[in-house]
Amino acid sequence: MLSQAVVKRLKEIVGEKNVVTDKVGLLTYGYDGTLLSGEALGVVSPTTTEQVVEIVKLMNEQDIKLVPRGAGTNESGGTIPSEKSVVISFTKMTKIHEIDTENFVAVVEPGVINFDLQVELAKKNFYFPPDPSSFKASTIGGNLGECSGGPKCFKYGVTRDYMLGLEVVLPNGKVIQTGGRNFQSEPGYDLTRIIVGSEGILGLVTKVFVRILPIPRAKKTMLALYDKVEDASQTVADIVAAGIIPTTLELMDNLLINTTEDFTHAGLPRDAGAVLIIEVDGYPEDMDGQVKTIGEIASKIAKEFKVAQTAVEVDQIWTSRRSAFGSVARVRPSYGVNDITVPRSNFPKAIGGVLKVAKDFGVTIGVVAHAGDGNLHPLILFDQRNKEETETVHAAEQALCMMALDLEGTISGEHGIGLVKKKYLDKEFTPAAMEAFRKIKRSFDPSNRFNPGKIIDL
Amino acid sequence: MGVLADVYEMLNTCNKCGGCHTACKTYKLTGSEEMSTRGRIQLIKAVADGKLEPNEEYEDAIMSCLLCGECAVTCPNGVHGNELVMAARRDLKLRKGIKPFAKSFALKTLASPKRLGMGFRLFGGMGKSVLNKIDGLDYFRGIDIKNFPTAKKPFLEQVPEKIKVQNPKHKVGFYVGCFLNHSLDQTAHSVVKVLTKNDCEVIIPKDQVCCGLPQYCYGDYETAKTNARKTIDTFLDKYSDAEVVLTACASCGSMLRHDYLKLFADEPSYLPKVKLFCDKVVEFSEYMAKIGVDQSKLHNSSPLTVTYHDPCHMVRGLKATKQPRELLQMIPRVDYKEMFEANRCCGAAGLIQAFYHEVSTDITDQKTQNIKDTNADLVATSCPACMLRLQGGINKAGQKQKVMHVADVMANAYED
Ligand SMILES: Cc1cc2nc3c(=O)[nH]c(=O)nc-3n(C[C@H](O)[C@H](O)[C@H](O)COP(=O)(O)OP(=O)(O)OC[C@H]3O[C@@H](n4cnc5c(N)ncnc54)[C@H](O)[C@@H]3O)c2cc1C
Ligand code: SF4
Ligand code: SF4
Numbered sequence: 001m002l003s004q005a006v007v008k009r010l011k012e013i014v015g016e017k018n019v020v021t022d023k024v025g026l027l028t029y030g031y032d033g034t035l036l037s038g039e040a041l042g043v044v045s046p047t048t049t050e051q052v053v054e055i056v057k058l059m060n061e062q063d064i065k066l067v068p069r070g071a072g073t074n075e076s077g078g079t080i081p082s083e084k085s086v087v088i089s090f091t092k093m094t095k096i097h098e099i100d101t102e103n104f105v106a107v108v109e110p111g112v113i114n115f116d117l118q119v120e121l122a123k124k125n126f127y128f129p130p131d132p133s134s135f136k137a138s139t140i141g142g143n144l145g146e147c148s149g150g151p152k153c154f155k156y157g158v159t160r161d162y163m164l165g166l167e168v169v170l171p172n173g174k175v176i177q178t179g180g181r182n183f184q185s186e187p188g189y190d191l192t193r194i195i196v197g198s199e200g201i202l203g204l205v206t207k208v209f210v211r212i213l214p215i216p217r218a219k220k221t222m223l224a225l226y227d228k229v230e231d232a233s234q235t236v237a238d239i240v241a242a243g244i245i246p247t248t249l250e251l252m253d254n255l256l257i258n259t260t261e262d263f264t265h266a267g268l269p270r271d272a273g274a275v276l277i278i279e280v281d282g283y284p285e286d287m288d289g290q291v292k293t294i295g296e297i298a299s300k301i302a303k304e305f306k307v308a309q310t311a312v313e314v315d316q317i318w319t320s321r322r323s324a325f326g327s328v329a330r331v332r333p334s335y336g337v338n339d340i341t342v343p344r345s346n347f348p349k350a351i352g353g354v355l356k357v358a359k360d361f362g363v364t365i366g367v368v369a370h371a372g373d374g375n376l377h378p379l380i381l382f383d384q385r386n387k388e389e390t391e392t393v394h395a396a397e398q399a400l401c402m403m404a405l406d407l408e409g410t411i412s413g414e415h416g417i418g419l420v421k422k423k424y425l426d427k428e429f430t431p432a433a434m435e436a437f438r439k440i441k442r443s444f445d446p447s448n449r450f451n452p453g454k455i456i457d458l
Numbered sequence: 459m460g461v462l463a464d465v466y467e468m469l470n471t472c473n474k475c476g477g478c479h480t481a482c483k484t485y486k487l488t489g490s491e492e493m494s495t496r497g498r499i500q501l502i503k504a505v506a507d508g509k510l511e512p513n514e515e516y517e518d519a520i521m522s523c524l525l526c527g528e529c530a531v532t533c534p535n536g537v538h539g540n541e542l543v544m545a546a547r548r549d550l551k552l553r554k555g556i557k558p559f560a561k562s563f564a565l566k567t568l569a570s571p572k573r574l575g576m577g578f579r580l581f582g583g584m585g586k587s588v589l590n591k592i593d594g595l596d597y598f599r600g601i602d603i604k605n606f607p608t609a610k611k612p613f614l615e616q617v618p619e620k621i622k623v624q625n626p627k628h629k630v631g632f633y634v635g636c637f638l639n640h641s642l643d644q645t646a647h648s649v650v651k652v653l654t655k656n657d658c659e660v661i662i663p664k665d666q667v668c669c670g671l672p673q674y675c676y677g678d679y680e681t682a683k684t685n686a687r688k689t690i691d692t693f694l695d696k697y698s699d700a701e702v703v704l705t706a707c708a709s710c711g712s713m714l715r716h717d718y719l720k721l722f723a724d725e726p727s728y729l730p731k732v733k734l735f736c737d738k739v740v741e742f743s744e745y746m747a748k749i750g751v752d753q754s755k756l757h758n759s760s761p762l763t764v765t766y767h768d769p770c771h772m773v774r775g776l777k778a779t780k781q782p783r784e785l786l787q788m789i790p791r792v793d794y795k796e797m798f799e800a801n802r803c804c805g806a807a808g809l810i811q812a813f814y815h816e817v818s819t820d821i822t823d824q825k826t827q828n829i830k831d832t833n834a835d836l837v838a839t840s841c842p843a844c845m846l847r848l849q850g851g852i853n854k855a856g857q858k859q860k861v862m863h864v865a866d867v868m869a870n871a872y873e874d
Contacts, residue, residue: 020492024515027504028497031474045489072491073476091489111489115480137479263534326475326534333470 002041002086006062010044013054018045018092029087032072032079033134033325034420035334035384040067040081045092049167049175049206052088056204056449057173059086065452068200070111070142073134075325075337076418078146078199082453088204090141096120099212105164105181106212110141110205117210126212129156132414133322140208147197149414151248151279151321154372156213158414160196167207168195171445181209194440199416200451202444216281219247220291221314224276224302225269229253229355229367231301232274233348236371238297239278240344246294249372250277250321256366256379257320259327266316272303276371277321324368325379332364332381336393339421340404341375341413353403354378361396375413401427417455425456461549462506465542469503472496472537481532482539483803484522487820492519495529495539502546512550520546522814524807524821525675527774544675551677607846609643614664616643621650627657628749631693631700631738633714635707636668637842645842645862648869649706649742655872656751661700663692670721671713679721686718687728690735703735706742706865708841712775715739741772743840743864747781753788756871763793764867765834767825767848768801769841782840782864789871795832799824806847822851830857837861 002010002021010019020026020043031037041064046052059066065085072079081087093109096117100106101124108117114128114135121127131150132138138148144166149158165179168191178191195203226232232251239249252260253274261268268275276298280290291307298305308314328335342350351367354376358365369376380396382389401411401424411424426434437456441448448458462469478495479485485494492501498519504510520543529539609616613634630653638646653660669689670682693703705711715736722732740748764786773779779801787794805821829837829852837852837859839845849861 020490022513022515023510024501024513024519025490025492027510028491028494028500031500033474033476071476071479089489089491091491094489113480134476137476260534263536323477323534326473326477329471329473329535329537333467333473335473 002064006058006064007042009058010042010055013058014044014046014051018047019043020045029069029072029089030081032077033075033337034077034080034418035336036077036080036419038081040085040087043087043089045089047092049169052169052204052206053173053175055086055088056169056171060171060173060447060449065449066204067451068141068145068204070139070145071113071134071137073138074142074146074418075339075415076146076199076412076420078416078418078451078454080419082451085452090139093141093206097207099124099126100181101126101212101214103181104212106210107181108140108208108210110139110144110208112140114138114140114143121212122215125215127215128162128210128212129153130159130162133325135322140210141205144196144205144208145198145200146414146416149370149373149375151250151277151318151370153370154249155245155247155281160193162211163192163196163208164211165209166192166195166205168203168205170203171447171449175206176203179209183211197416199418199454201441201454202450204450218284218287219279219281220287221308221317222278222280222291222294222298223268223304223306223308223317224278224298225272225304226274226276226302227272229274229351230348232276233351233371235276235298235301236347237345238300239294240347240372242293242297244290244293244297246278246290246372247281248277248279249370251275251367251369251371252277252321252324253367255331255364256324256328256368259330259366260320260323262330263323263327264316264320266313266320268317268320269304274367276302277317321368325377328366328379328381331366332383334382334384334390336380336382336397337415338378338380338397338400339375339412339415340378340400340409341373342404342407342409344372344374346407346409347371347374347376349407350374350376350404350409353407354400357396357399357403361392361399363393363396365396370413373413374409398424419454422455422457461545461552462502465545466506468537469499469506469542471535472499472503472533473535474500475534477534478529478532478537478539481528483526483528483805483821484524484814484817487817487824493522493817495533498523498546499537499539499542502542505546505549512553517550518814520550521676522817524770524803524805524818526770526803526807528770528802531774544677547675547677548679549677551679607641609640611643613639613643613646614662614666617650617662619662619664621654621660621662623654623657623659625657626659628659629699629701630658630660630745631697631703632660632662633666633669633689633693633703633705633710633739634662635705635710635842637707637846642842642845642863645706645845645866648863648865649704651869651872652742652746652865653704655755656746656749658749661697663697666692669710669713671709671717674713674717674721683721686721686732689714690718690732693738694731694735701738702740702745703738704740704742704745706840706863707843708741708769708772708776708778709843711739711741712771716775741776741778741840743781743785744776744778746785746868751785751788751868756789756868757873758790758792758871761791761793762789762836763795763832763834764836764838765795765797765829765832766800766864767797767804767829767837767839767844769839769844770803770807772840773801778840782838785864786838786867789867795834797832797834798828800828804844804847805851806843822847823855826851826855826857829859830855834859836867838864838867840864
């Protein structure tokens with residue numbers, strides 16, 4: 001419990017209604033997109049950088065840890081409250097300070113929801129390329145905390161590639177600005193890139209300078225349908241080998257086709273083994289050529305290849321893809337998301353590996369993948385209430401991680417490490433590299449105050 | 459835990475993906491997780507699991523839900539947040555009765571026709587004059603008191619039970635509903651006018667009561683059932699010659715057509731009669747579109763820009779979105795403009811506007827802005843509660859648009 005005096009001070013800093021200490025409130029800030037949960041001592045929602053500084057100072061005095069939180073949609077336990085901690089929620093810092101279309105920069109607060117930013121940008125014919133499937137809920141602060149990716153990342157890169165500068169409150173309560181609105185990197189260390197993807201363990205981001213782009217003049221969305229998911233993975237390798245870079249190259253297997261169809265009724269064939277969603281963008285005159293080449297490559301293996309004709313059709317396809325994670329509880333109530341990534345050329349092997357794990361462990365796995373990036377999300381479906389089954393699922397997850405590492409891949413492409421993947425990190429990195437991680441954490445946060453226990457133990 | 463046990467699988471199907479955050483206006487405008495669909499569901503689950511004892515904060519989370527149903531259409535897992543909230547309200551009611559506010563005036567008043575009339579007049583008349591004396595208090599918790607209309611006499615007392623036409627093609631039973639009876643009686647007259655102009659004989663039973671929706675929404679199924687039974691028996695037994703039961707209130711319509719079935723699910727002997735009744739229920743625009751309106755009889759001399767607001771119970775309850783738009787566009791010289799987020803809640807949401815006025819005021823402000831952006835002269839809609847809420851919001855923002863029921867807009871287009 002927080003003492004009366006601390007609660008009073010917090011209320012003085014952020015206002016009465018931005019402090020939560022009752023059981024109901026704490027419960028709702030205790031979970032994220034994973035199956036984990038915890039309980040904080042309190043939740044505080046600042047609305048300005050100054051308030052964040054005051055909170056950090058007060059918590060330092062009281063020796064209480066801080067757990068930063070955006071929308072709480074992360075898939076790695078990154079916002080689960082640790083012992084003796086207060087959650088600092090950024091959902092009330094939602095101002096878009098500026099959209100500068102001349103210099104391709106937008107300046108936003110961390111609680112701005114990705115989708116809300118896209119809506120404002122679209123009015124000026126611009127967009128922000130990182131588009132995690134959770135973009136209607138997730139915040140820019142959370143996106144950069146996890147260095148999120150999305151369907152467009154094959155061509156355009158991940159969140160990291162669109163962060164020009166940050167305002168950060170450090171664990172000692174000091175405010176620094178990294179980078180800025182300029183495209184060329186600043187002198188000195190690239191602190192922006194150290195903070196991006198650091199999952200809230202190094203600093204609290206209070207302002208973000210993001211890079212924005214004009215909306216491409218034209219785009220085409222295609223669907224390729226396959227009998228087997230292995231076949232689809234071959235097209236992915238072939239497209240990459242041909243040196244073509246579509247905007248997106250997304251894969252869903254039969255299980256996901258069916259769960260998303262239940263929700264969207266987009267008309268994807270329920271008997272298909274897999275579907276590839278392929279999108280290209282650019283100048284109108286380039287579209288036909290690209291579609292033709294991709295069609296030729298895909299048709300070698302696909303049982304059907306088609307180009308979406310209407311905007312409504314395109315919308316439906318994307319609603320399906322974006323609801324993939326969300327829709328699997330139709331089959332079983334619990335799911336474990338994996339986030340393994342392999343070099344693109346190894347993608348077919350990784351698909352083979354996933355099928356083998358499913359068979360070896362006797363578990364149900366649905367596969368959705370940002371295939372162009374070699375990033376796979378095998379979703380293991382189960383019922384958390386069944387202890388034995390849950391154990392098997394954990395073992396299967398470990399096997400998936402090992403398989404990815406064997407293929408020169410990584411255990412996490414875009415969801416971060418948090419608590420869930422922490423135990424596998426030293427399988428991927430050498431002891432010396434792990435020590436380098438710890439040293440960086442200690443140099444920012446010697447007393448381990450921000451999001452303790454996430455990514456690495458000190 | 460009975461009620462919650464019945465919905466437990468649905469509670470457990472929510473995998474906390476957050477997909478509903480964007481749907482839930484009470485979350486979007488507060489940024490508070492306990493005011494989100496996901497938060498509400500996790501709290502209800504905690505109660506079901508015995509991990510949380512319902513307390514005041516829990517009740518706030520449950521009672522502040524707009525029941526707009528947007529989360530249900532947004533959830534990829536098919537979880538219906540609004541239904542889970544309804545179950546939680548029922549559970550609360552069974553545990554210890556309804557939260558004092560609801561018990562004290564609104565629900566009891568609605569259950570009794572006499573008191574209801576008084577309530578409306580009190581609020582609109584005396585209450586208004588008292589509050590008007592307080593400087594600057596034009597808006598009691600976001601509700602536009604100064605302009606809150608009250609019928610001088612209930613509509614049901616103004617009209618005969620049967621309104622005949624020369625060459626009747628249809629016989630329509632008119633379920634008036636509380637708002638049209640006590641507050642917006644002009645709209646009820648518009649409904650009758652449009653029906654009679656289209657050769658419908660109108661039957662208006664005098665002894666009709668509140669449909670029971672407000673009580674149902676707050677978990678008082680017993681009172682809701684009493685009212686529902688009375689409504690069903692009145693229309694089916696005493697006025698069986700009415701081909702349809704028509705309502706001009708989307709909320710009543712959704713209750714009469716869908717929720718009655720759920721309400722009586724545990725009474726198999728009565729259920730067939732309920733089904734018979736539900737099949738007869740039709741909303742005004744649905745009905746006019748179905749029987750067809752003779753466009754040549756519609757007149758309008760000056761250009762009019764019109765936009766339409768979809769009431770929650772119209773778009774997600776009755777699933778009727780095309781008909782009102784089509785009817786409006788049949789009127790000569792009407793320039794129809796669609797507004798942004800036309801199908802999102804206006805903030806009225808039953809008693810929410812009074813008891814969680816901070817959020818509902820923000821929701822209405824957004825709606826008002828969306829209306830302004832269309833440059834419309836007139837906002838049409840299909841629910842009296844929305845009409846009052848929207849007009850209040852528009853007046854408060856100093857805007858000029860007039861809010862009318864689709865029936866009013868149409869009635870104006872007929873020469874007397
Ligand atoms: C249905 C679904 C689909 C998803 N699809 C994708 C996808 O396609 N690609 C993808 O990459 N991810 C995806 N995710 C994972 C998740 O949505 C992303 O990681 C997202 O960026 C998290 O944003 P958030 O606002 O929810 O952050 P949170 O979950 O609240 O936080 C994420 C991390 O950032 C930290 N953090 C948050 N705000 C700040 C701040 N202001 N300062 C410092 N640290 C902060 C937190 O401490 C935490 O470690 C998906 C999740 C779901 C449920
Ligand atoms: S209700 Fe549906 S959309 Fe909302 S968090 Fe639960 S599963 Fe996701
Ligand atoms: S019914 Fe509306 S207000 Fe209630 S939880 Fe669902 S979206 Fe939110």
